[in-house]
Amino acid sequence: MSHILLTRPQTLVKDTATKIEALGHTVSIIPTSNPIAVEHPPHETTNYIVSSRHGVNLGLSMVSNKGARVFAVGEKAGAAASEAGFADVVVVSDADALLAVIEKSFSPEDGAITHLCGAHISTNICAALTRDGYDATANVVYEATALPLDDKGMLDAFKNGDVDCVLFYSARAVTIFEGWVKEAGAATGFKHCKAVVMSRRIEAALSPNWIKTAVAEAPNEKSLFKAAGL
Numbered sequence: 001m002s003h004i005l006l007t008r009p010q011t012l013v014k015d016t017a018t019k020i021e022a023l024g025h026t027v028s029i030i031p032t033s034n035p036i037a038v039e040h041p042p043h044e045t046t047n048y049i050v051s052s053r054h055g056v057n058l059g060l061s062m063v064s065n066k067g068a069r070v071f072a073v074g075e076k077a078g079a080a081a082s083e084a085g086f087a088d089v090v091v092v093s094d095a096d097a098l099l100a101v102i103e104k105s106f107s108p109e110d111g112a113i114t115h116l117c118g119a120h121i122s123t124n125i126c127a128a129l130t131r132d133g134y135d136a137t138a139n140v141v142y143e144a145t146a147l148p149l150d151d152k153g154m155l156d157a158f159k160n161g162d163v164d165c166v167l168f169y170s171a172r173a174v175t176i177f178e179g180w181v182k183e184a185g186a187a188t189g190f191k192h193c194k195a196v197v198m199s200r201r202i203e204a205a206l207s208p209n210w211i212k213t214a215v216a217e218a219p220n221e222k223s224l225f226k227a228a229g230l
Contacts, residue, residue: 059116059141
């Protein structure tokens with residue numbers, strides 16, 4: 001049995017914790033951020049990109065044209081888009097797969113594309129599409145606001161080697177968590193703990209101090225759990 005530390009936003013972390021506990025592991029929760037809706041201009045179009053459930057809940061759900069095509073990165077974003085009433089939903093595994101699907105099956109003449117995204121993005125999808133001749137616009141609908149550290153005891157556990165693994169779902173979470181570790185003087189925890197991340201892009205945000213890191217084979221929770229040995 002391992003002690004797993006979760007860094008997910010508060011709105012999502014409880015479901016993940018329940019899944020890991022059902023596998024027989026101990027789970028502690030130290031959410032690094034919380035998605036907050038930001039005021040954004042209405043942007044009705046016929047094609048949208050969502051790369052998280054936050055983009056659906058805080059942006060796409062407000063779109064009145066339920067007949068719009070939606071390109072969703074990840075199964076959870078795709079499921080949320082369908083639940084929001086959109087029938088034409090194309091689900092891809094990651095940003096690279098998204099660009100490949102759009103460039104293969106969708107031409108610039110098919111209309112403008114709007115990415116309903118957060119303020120912090122790991123891949124500038126719209127910039128890549130624009131370079132290829134598409135009319136693509138990013139519309140920021142939420143911000144992952146950093147939370148204050150409210151459980152210093154958990155960082156003490158990390159420092160003392162009582163945490164076996166930290167799961168990261170975003171580069172933003174890595175930055176916030178490692179900042180907390182530095183402020184708390186808990187860097188010795190890196191010598192005892194493994195960092196497991198959802199993608200190579202998130203791995204790039206990790207400091208070199210971790211004794212061991214692992215990357216999910218695919219950007220989904222099942223693969224993340226497998227990489228963590230759960």
